[in-house]
Amino acid sequence: MDKLYDVTALGELLIDFTENGVSSQGNPLLEANPGGAPCNALAMLARLGKRTSFIGKVGNDQFGHMLKETIDSAGIDSGNLIFDGAVHTTLAFVHTFPDGDRDFSFYRNPGADMMLKKEEVQEERIRASRIFHFGTLSSTHQAVREATQHAIACAKEAGVLVSFDPNLREPLWADLKDAKAAMLYGMESCDILKISDNELVFVTGEEDYDKAARMLKERFEIPLVFVTLGRDGSRAYWKELRVDAEPFLQADTIETTGAGDTFTGCILSSVLERGFEGLNEESLSEMLTFANAGASLITTRRGALKVMPQREEILELIKRFGR
Numbered sequence: 001m002d003k004l005y006d007v008t009a010l011g012e013l014l015i016d017f018t019e020n021g022v023s024s025q026g027n028p029l030l031e032a033n034p035g036g037a038p039c040n041a042l043a044m045l046a047r048l049g050k051r052t053s054f055i056g057k058v059g060n061d062q063f064g065h066m067l068k069e070t071i072d073s074a075g076i077d078s079g080n081l082i083f084d085g086a087v088h089t090t091l092a093f094v095h096t097f098p099d100g101d102r103d104f105s106f107y108r109n110p111g112a113d114m115m116l117k118k119e120e121v122q123e124e125r126i127r128a129s130r131i132f133h134f135g136t137l138s139s140t141h142q143a144v145r146e147a148t149q150h151a152i153a154c155a156k157e158a159g160v161l162v163s164f165d166p167n168l169r170e171p172l173w174a175d176l177k178d179a180k181a182a183m184l185y186g187m188e189s190c191d192i193l194k195i196s197d198n199e200l201v202f203v204t205g206e207e208d209y210d211k212a213a214r215m216l217k218e219r220f221e222i223p224l225v226f227v228t229l230g231r232d233g234s235r236a237y238w239k240e241l242r243v244d245a246e247p248f249l250q251a252d253t254i255e256t257t258g259a260g261d262t263f264t265g266c267i268l269s270s271v272l273e274r275g276f277e278g279l280n281e282e283s284l285s286e287m288l289t290f291a292n293a294g295a296s297l298i299t300t301r302r303g304a305l306k307v308m309p310q311r312e313e314i315l316e317l318i319k320r321f322g323r
Contacts, residue, residue: 004051006052011138012056013067016094017031036305037137042265044265044308045265045268046076057083057112060083063088064088090113114143126154132154135167152189156189164186168196191223192226194263197228226267228259231249233247238284254300254301258304262309266294267287297309
């Protein structure tokens with residue numbers, strides 16, 4: 001089958017209410033930003049000229065229709081976006097700390113993204129993709145977990161590369177043992193793993209990131225592993241190689257929402273362009289540098305999905321830092 005899409009992702013599409021100043025009465029003002037990790041990554045990929053497609057569910061409400069319009073305008077194919085007439089679009093309220101880090105409060109009990117069913121997944125869309133991408137928020141409840149596992153099976157059967165970003169959000173799990181199980185399932189299935197430092201410690205119990213990453217790579221035979229380290233940059237593991245790249249720390253950072261998703265989109269774009277056979281120490285360093293720069297740029301903007309950086313902006317930042 002012809003590959004109509006470079007990357008198809010399945011998962012949550014929601015509204016991130018992010019802080020944007022205070023009112024004249026001293027009350028916090030919240031901005032309704034389209035978000036959701038899988039679609040954030042797709043938006044970055046689309047910005048880099050890649051053909052993208054999304055599988056998911058939103059409410060048949062004002063936010064759901066706003067989200068469809070947003071991903072359509074971002075160049076993401078919404079042909080497998082389902083509207084749920086009974087359950088509202090999922091909402092997330094983001095609290096930003098002084099250092100730019102953030103915390104989430106979710107209104108998702110239930111939320112429409114949880115209601116996606118196995119039979120609503122368009123299998124041909126996955127088979128027509130070069131990469132299938134997913135996270136763990138589509139495994140918090142039985143119906144959407146079955147849909148996710150079905151999609152993964154379709155991808156594996158069709159020889160599609162599988163990319164996984166755990167994107168752990170602890171408040172969304174009734175039991176963190178289930179979160180860990182979902183992460184391990186994803187690692188058993190993926191060819192490309194992007195994982196943050198805190199998720200690495202959570203799933204392995206190992207504080208040494210190098211040991212933890214190699215532990216996962218060897219246990220699950222994952223060809224390509226990326227670890228994001230926040231203010232310490234990022235790291236890649238390929239065969240016997242370990243490659244590190246420095247961060248791009250900027251004084252005008254506002255918040256870190258979407259930074260990991262931007263990183264993921266940049267990395268997947270590079271994999272699509274280079275292929276596994278083109279990976280070596282030099283190319284991995286270039287990939288990490290490009291992804292770190294993209295992630296840095298998104299931290300200077302409010303929201304994520306609608307404000308992904310252009311390739312030229314990323315390259316200019318790299319040049320400005322002399323990398």
